[in-house]
Amino acid sequence: MRGTAVTDTHARYDFDTVVDRRGTWCVQWDGVADRFGVDGLLPFTISDMDFRTAPEVLDALRARVEHGVFGYTTWQQDDFRSAIAHWYATRYGTEIDTGRLVYGPSVLSQLSQLLRMWTREGDGVVVHTPVYDGFRKAVTGLGRELRGVPVGDEEALERELARPDAKVLVLCSPHNPTGRVWTADELARTAGLARLHGVAVISDEIHADFVHEGSTHVPWTRVADDGRWALITSASKSFNFPALNGSYGILGDADDRTEYLRRMETAEGLASPAVLSLTAHIAAYREGGPWLDAVRSYTAGNLAFAAERLRAAFPELDWRPPQAGYLAWIDLRPLGVDDEALQRVLVEREKVAVMRGSVYGADGFVRMNLGCPRSKAEAGVAALVRALEAVR
Numbered sequence: 001m002r003g004t005a006v007t008d009t010h011a012r013y014d015f016d017t018v019v020d021r022r023g024t025w026c027v028q029w030d031g032v033a034d035r036f037g038v039d040g041l042l043p044f045t046i047s048d049m050d051f052r053t054a055p056e057v058l059d060a061l062r063a064r065v066e067h068g069v070f071g072y073t074t075w076q077q078d079d080f081r082s083a084i085a086h087w088y089a090t091r092y093g094t095e096i097d098t099g100r101l102v103y104g105p106s107v108l109s110q111l112s113q114l115l116r117m118w119t120r121e122g123d124g125v126v127v128h129t130p131v132y133d134g135f136r137k138a139v140t141g142l143g144r145e146l147r148g149v150p151v152g153d154e155e156a157l158e159r160e161l162a163r164p165d166a167k168v169l170v171l172c173s174p175h176n177p178t179g180r181v182w183t184a185d186e187l188a189r190t191a192g193l194a195r196l197h198g199v200a201v202i203s204d205e206i207h208a209d210f211v212h213e214g215s216t217h218v219p220w221t222r223v224a225d226d227g228r229w230a231l232i233t234s235a236s237k238s239f240n241f242p243a244l245n246g247s248y249g250i251l252g253d254a255d256d257r258t259e260y261l262r263r264m265e266t267a268e269g270l271a272s273p274a275v276l277s278l279t280a281h282i283a284a285y286r287e288g289g290p291w292l293d294a295v296r297s298y299t300a301g302n303l304a305f306a307a308e309r310l311r312a313a314f315p316e317l318d319w320r321p322p323q324a325g326y327l328a329w330i331d332l333r334p335l336g337v338d339d340e341a342l343q344r345v346l347v348e349r350e351k352v353a354v355m356r357g358s359v360y361g362a363d364g365f366v367r368m369n370l371g372c373p374r375s376k377a378e379a380g381v382a383a384l385v386r387a388l389e390a391v392r
């Protein structure tokens with residue numbers, strides 16, 4: 001029965017057909033030379049998908065475009081706020097206090113704003129390693145000190161949080177690039193440590209909607225207390241519209257909300273949000289659930305395919321699909337391959353672009369984006385296997 005349901009779901013949406021993104025100014029395909037030095041590579045890089053967004057989102061956008069007037073707009077309205085509350089209630093069984101919501105132009109911009117509010121230059125900002133490069137750039141770009149603790153090492157976490165100048169923990173929940181989903185117990189312990197040491201928590205939950213079967217995402221609101229914390233997120237990752245530019249956050253403290261919005265509306269000059277992003281969020285959260293389930297299960301199929309091929313070729317890797325997301329984070333260290341040599345073969349011979357682990361501070365790994373049609377995933381995984389066979 002279950003298999004039939006999944007097949008039916010896939011049949012309702014077409015993820016197999018390749019949408020040609022070339023020539024759309026997209027970073028994934030058109031910007032590949034910026035990172036890899038040459039054009040024309042098959043890209044498995046930054047985290048967006050090659051799929052059209054949900055049909056329900058497209059319909060809502062078309063209707064809004066048809067209206068034709070794109071004047072200044074506001075996020076402080078019930079359609080947006082209640083769509084978010086609906087999503088949290090139905091997907092996470094969590095009641096959101098919509099009075100705590102704030103808006104932002106992107107998750108990373110919200111992160112920077114909060115870091116500016118809650119830290120000073122030179123303060124310590126704790127992250128888990130490997131670390132999403134966007135976090136590293138935000139923290140170091142603001143002149144704050146990036147303090148890494150390995151995912152799962154709670155002793156190291158406590159040690160870093162206890163340092164007197166540690167002011168913020170930036171949690172990636174679920175974690176990019178490892179795809180790890182934090183358990184309720186882990187989050188509760190993290191919240192306890194942050195409280196004990198007076199460290200604010202910024203929980204970036206942009207990957208939360210992409211948790212695969214067998215794991216459960218717990219929003220930070222469930223473990224948060226009345227201390228200083230923020231949950232920042234967007235529907236843009238799950239529904240694949242990051243270039244519409246828009247995100248939102250939940251801030252625990254009333255004074256922090258006031259200060260955040262004051263800065264947005266004054267220093268940042270960002271009082272009016274992107275209307276197409278609001279439209280897309282509302283449609284996604286009200287009507288997009290079935291599409292999201294289908295795309296998640298489709299990409300889980302890509303990851304299962306990758307696992308099968310890697311197991312057949314290199315059993316010693318013992319590679320398993322992530323608990324969340326469509327990014328394959330692969331530890332190649334058991335093969336003893338040289339990162340430079342592997343990249344050379346991938347780019348020059350196989351003509352594929354795969355992120356090297358060093359981008360996230362982890363040599364000996366690669367991160368491969370499998371948010372794409374199965375045919376592309378198959379081509380990419382085959383190229384990776386051939387390249388590994390050539391350099392091992």
Ligand SMILES: Cc1ncc(COP(=O)(O)O)c(C=O)c1O
Nearest residue numbers: 047106107108132176204206242
């Ligand atoms: C953990 C995480 N946060 C934030 C972002 C970027 O979000 P935005 O485009 O809204 O800044 C990404 C994109 O890959 C991400 O993986």
